[in-house]
Amino acid sequence: MSKTTDQVRPKESAPTPATAFATRAYAASRPTSALAPISIQRRVPGPRDVQMDILYCGVCHSDLHQVRNEWQGALPTVYPCVPGHEIVGRVVRVGRGVKGFKEGEIAAVGCMVDSCRTCAECREGLEQYCEAGATYTYNSPDKHLSGVTYGGYSESIVVDEAFVLRVSDKLELAGVAPLLCAGITTYSPLRHWKVGKGQRVGVVGLGGLGHMAVKFARALEAEVVVFTSSASKTADALRLGAHEVVPSRDDAAMQRHFASFDFILDTVSAEHDLNATLALLKRDGTMTLLGAPEKPAALAAFSLRIKRRRLAGSGIGGIRETQEMLDFCAEHGITADIELIRMQQIDAAYARMLQGDVKYRFVIDMTSLK
Ligand SMILES: [Zn+2]
Numbered sequence: 001m002s003k004t005t006d007q008v009r010p011k012e013s014a015p016t017p018a019t020a021f022a023t024r025a026y027a028a029s030r031p032t033s034a035l036a037p038i039s040i041q042r043r044v045p046g047p048r049d050v051q052m053d054i055l056y057c058g059v060c061h062s063d064l065h066q067v068r069n070e071w072q073g074a075l076p077t078v079y080p081c082v083p084g085h086e087i088v089g090r091v092v093r094v095g096r097g098v099k100g101f102k103e104g105e106i107a108a109v110g111c112m113v114d115s116c117r118t119c120a121e122c123r124e125g126l127e128q129y130c131e132a133g134a135t136y137t138y139n140s141p142d143k144h145l146s147g148v149t150y151g152g153y154s155e156s157i158v159v160d161e162a163f164v165l166r167v168s169d170k171l172e173l174a175g176v177a178p179l180l181c182a183g184i185t186t187y188s189p190l191r192h193w194k195v196g197k198g199q200r201v202g203v204v205g206l207g208g209l210g211h212m213a214v215k216f217a218r219a220l221e222a223e224v225v226v227f228t229s230s231a232s233k234t235a236d237a238l239r240l241g242a243h244e245v246v247p248s249r250d251d252a253a254m255q256r257h258f259a260s261f262d263f264i265l266d267t268v269s270a271e272h273d274l275n276a277t278l279a280l281l282k283r284d285g286t287m288t289l290l291g292a293p294e295k296p297a298a299l300a301a302f303s304l305r306i307k308r309r310r311l312a313g314s315g316i317g318g319i320r321e322t323q324e325m326l327d328f329c330a331e332h333g334i335t336a337d338i339e340l341i342r343m344q345q346i347d348a349a350y351a352r353m354l355q356g357d358v359k360y361r362f363v364i365d366m367t368s369l370k
Pocket residue numbers: 001060061062063085111181182
């Protein structure tokens with residue numbers, strides 16, 4: 001996910017600490033350390049809280065950025081850091097005021113566990129853009145216990161039901177976990193810019209985000225073209241639903257697609273040339289950035305002025321839309337392509353993720369923590 005640069009600050013002062021219980025987790029204790037077992041505290045569920053035993057947790061690139069304190073300017077990491085915001089689990093206890101969830105049901109938690117709920121953004125269901133800063137699932141000030149929130153690399157989590165999602169039992173649960181970040185991050189812009197039948201959609205990059213974008217754009221009945229710098233991904237892109245794959249380093253192939261796209265999702269986090277992909281947009285077409293390259297990109301004004309093109313960005317999605325996305329996935333049988341790992345393999349998984357060596361998301365089997 002791409003987090004905003006807004007400082008996260010809770011709107012109210014923290015309430016009296018509730019009673020808590022201990023739960024096992026995996027944490028980094030400093031930027032250079034391997035993840036290791038730790039005992040953390042979760043609050044005893046209040047009237048509106050849902051307590052879940054975590055079954056699966058996806059491994060997002062944000063987890064690694066946060067563990068290594070690579071966003072120290074915007075979101076400095078507080079240690080110990082328990083990452084994980086692609087969480088699927090079983091409800092084991094609910095507060096007496098909880099209406100939407102029952103013990104024994106499967107539920108999910110994504111990138112946020114709270115927000116101010118009163119600002120204009122929150123009232124529109126766009127909690128990810130909360131003016132006070134959403135409470136992220138990990139490394140945000142915890143409004144209930146002191147310290148910061150702890151994420152899904154743990155055996156249990158307690159979350160207000162307003163931030164808990166329903167999951168269909170028709171879907172394969174390990175593949176559902178990445179929908180909570182990679183899924184909503186790609187689904188939200190496709191819906192916001194009303195991608196659908198008769199439109200040509202370009203997906204730049206075929207990683208965790210890109211592979212979900214292909215599945216969603218195809219299910220939305222668009223014509224889907226993948227742009228990738230690695231020829232080895234061609235067969236896979238077609239299998240995932242792309243109609244065509246274009247090698248992005250082949251100038252002649254790129255030229256053939258000049259000014260032919262209604263919408264482009266750029267999922268690449270490495271430095272790359274935005275002007276080359278903007279040239280693929282039709283008049284009034286939009287390209288939306290989802291990646292987070294370290295350095296600012298060079299942008300030629302003419303890339304936009306020619307054909308009145310637009311360059312935009314998008315960050316995760318609100319709770320209402322995340323539920324809509326999960327329901328859409330149940331209807332269309334969509335899950336992420338994953339590699340299941342044990343908790344103890346996380347550091348090796350991070351190393352492979354840095355090499356782009358994963359198809360297309362690692363998911364931790366959280367029962368391995370026991
Ligand atoms: Zn993420």
